[in-house]
Amino acid sequence: MNLHSLLKCVVGSVNSLRDKNISMQTIDQLFSNEMSIATFHDAVLEATGKTNTYEELRQIFNKLSTATQNIAHCWGLEDTVFRDEAYVELKGRG
Numbered sequence: 001m002n003l004h005s006l007l008k009c010v011v012g013s014v015n016s017l018r019d020k021n022i023s024m025q026t027i028d029q030l031f032s033n034e035m036s037i038a039t040f041h042d043a044v045l046e047a048t049g050k051t052n053t054y055e056e057l058r059q060i061f062n063k064l065s066t067a068t069q070n071i072a073h074c075w076g077l078e079d080t081v082f083r084d085e086a087y088v089e090l091k092g093r094g
Contacts, residue, residue, distance in 0.1 A: 003084065024073040031058055036077035043083045047090035064089055 031037055037057065044060055045051055052060065061069065064086055071082040 003081075024070075025076065026073075027058065027061065030061075030072055030077050033077075039083065040077040040086070043087050044090060047087045060090070061086075 031054070037054065040057055040061070041052065044057065061072070068082065068085040068089060071079060071085060075082060077083075
């Protein structure tokens with residue numbers, strides 16, 4: 001299974017969870033764990049070559065595609081698929 005197929009599967013799962021009213025993490029919950037923030041920071045640093053503050057990381061997160069954000073809301077900032085998708089998006093922006 002390639003990454004695109006996996007992403008489609010994850011997005012479908014997120015939509016299914018939403019339809020079943022299973023709660024997902026809010027952005028405040030996502031950014032309340034120092035390890036999660038550090039993991040996201042490292043993905044952003046690797047993609048952009050820039051270090052960012054906590055507030056900048058939240059802004060960067062908010063600019064990611066809805067599909068990528070939904071992966072994080074469902075599985076967290078430390079999730080491998082989320083980190084990979086965020087990296088690809090950020091690297092593509094150059």
